Amino acid sequence: DSGVTQTPKHLITATGQRVTLRCSPRSGDLSVYWYQQSLDQGLQFLIQYYNGEERAKGNILERFSAQQFPDLHSELNLSSLELGDSALYFCASSPRLGAGELFFGEGSRLTVL
Amino acid sequence: ELKVEQNPLFLSMQEGKNYTIYCNYSTTSDRLYWYRQDPGKSLESLFVLLSNGAVKQEGRLMASLDTKARLSTLHITAAVHDLSATYFCAVGLNAGNMLTFGGGTRLMVKP
Numbered sequence: 001d002s003g004v005t006q007t008p009k010h011l012i013t014a015t016g017q018r019v020t021l022r023c024s025p026r027s028g029d030l031s032v033y034w035y036q037q038s039l040d041q042g043l044q045f046l047i048q049y050y051n052g053e054e055r056a057k058g059n060i061l062e063r064f065s066a067q068q069f070p071d072l073h074s075e076l077n078l079s080s081l082e083l084g085d086s087a088l089y090f091c092a093s094s095p096r097l098g099a100g101e102l103f104f105g106e107g108s109r110l111t112v113l
Numbered sequence: 114e115l116k117v118e119q120n121p122l123f124l125s126m127q128e129g130k131n132y133t134i135y136c137n138y139s140t141t142s143d144r145l146y147w148y149r150q151d152p153g154k155s156l157e158s159l160f161v162l163l164s165n166g167a168v169k170q171e172g173r174l175m176a177s178l179d180t181k182a183r184l185s186t187l188h189i190t191a192a193v194h195d196l197s198a199t200y201f202c203a204v205g206l207n208a209g210n211m212l213t214f215g216g217g218t219r220l221m222v223k224p
Contacts, residue, residue: 002155033211043201043214056210090156099144099205099212104156 003027004105006091012111018079021108025072025093031055032074033094033102034066038087049074050097081112115140117204119215126192126222134187134218136202144205145185146212147176149198156201160187192222 003026013019025032034046045058049068060066063081068074078085088109092102116139126132136145143164148156160169162178162185169176173196175188185202199219203212 002157031210035214042216045211045213048210050210058211088153092156097210099209101146101158101161102156102203102212103158104148106155109153 002103002105004091004093004103006089006105006108008108009106010109010111012113013081014113015081015083017081017112018077019081019110021076021078021089021091021110023074023076023091023093023105025074025091026095026103029093029095029103030072031094031097032068032072033092034060034074034076035090035092036087037090037107038084041087043090046076055097078110081110083112086110086112115142115204115206115209115213117202117213117215119200119202119218121218122216123219124221126189126220128193128222128224129191131191132189134189134200134202134220136185136187136204136215138183138185138204138213140204140206141180141183142204142206143178143180145178146203146205147185147187148201148203148214150201150217151198159200189220192220194222194224196220197222 005024030051046060048056145162147160160176165180
């Protein structure tokens with residue numbers, strides 16, 4: 001158990017809908033990362049927050065947004081969902097700002113029908 | 114843009130055999146990480162390599178880093194079925210904030 005908690009574990013929804021994925025980092029970790037894992041794209045970095053501020057952005061679609069709250073938990077919002085958004089979404093946390101060892105949650109599996 | 118390539122992408126091996134997974138990356142870095150992922154599960158950190166020549170061993174797995182060659186290896190000794198999983202290497206740029214992952218090597222160890 002890495003100490004990173006993600007909810008929900010599984011989510012099935014329809015195209016055009018909006019969902020929110022939630023992540024609680026390890027105690028004391030200030031950095032939260034979101035990664036998307038799909039069969040054809042591998043593990044893709046989406047976005048990073050550090051102590052409430054966005055610090056790095058990867059291949060995140062405009063339909064997706066994220067935020068980190070004062071209690072350091074983070075939410076990833078996915079809207080106008082398409083079939084291709086079906087994937088495993090991982091949250092990871094780290095105590096530092098820079099590129100260091102990441103501790104991953106169990107992931108949220110999103111299926112868009 | 115940092116590119117991280119692993120090979121092979123798929124590896125089927127017999128129990129008791131040795132093999133090596135390779136991870137090449139395109140930009141200077143001295144931060145390399147190896148992760149293991151079981152099907153549908155989370156990524157588990159295996160090794161943290163933070164300097165040229167670093168070597169870490171845990172059980173039947175040994176990881177090394179050559180920053181000059183921009184290469185890391187994960188060596189499997191006398192494989193057992195429990196090692197079947199997908200292994201990822203990930204590289205962090207010294208001035209960057211996130212890790213870039215390789216495509217993964219799916220390892221299947223057959224009895």
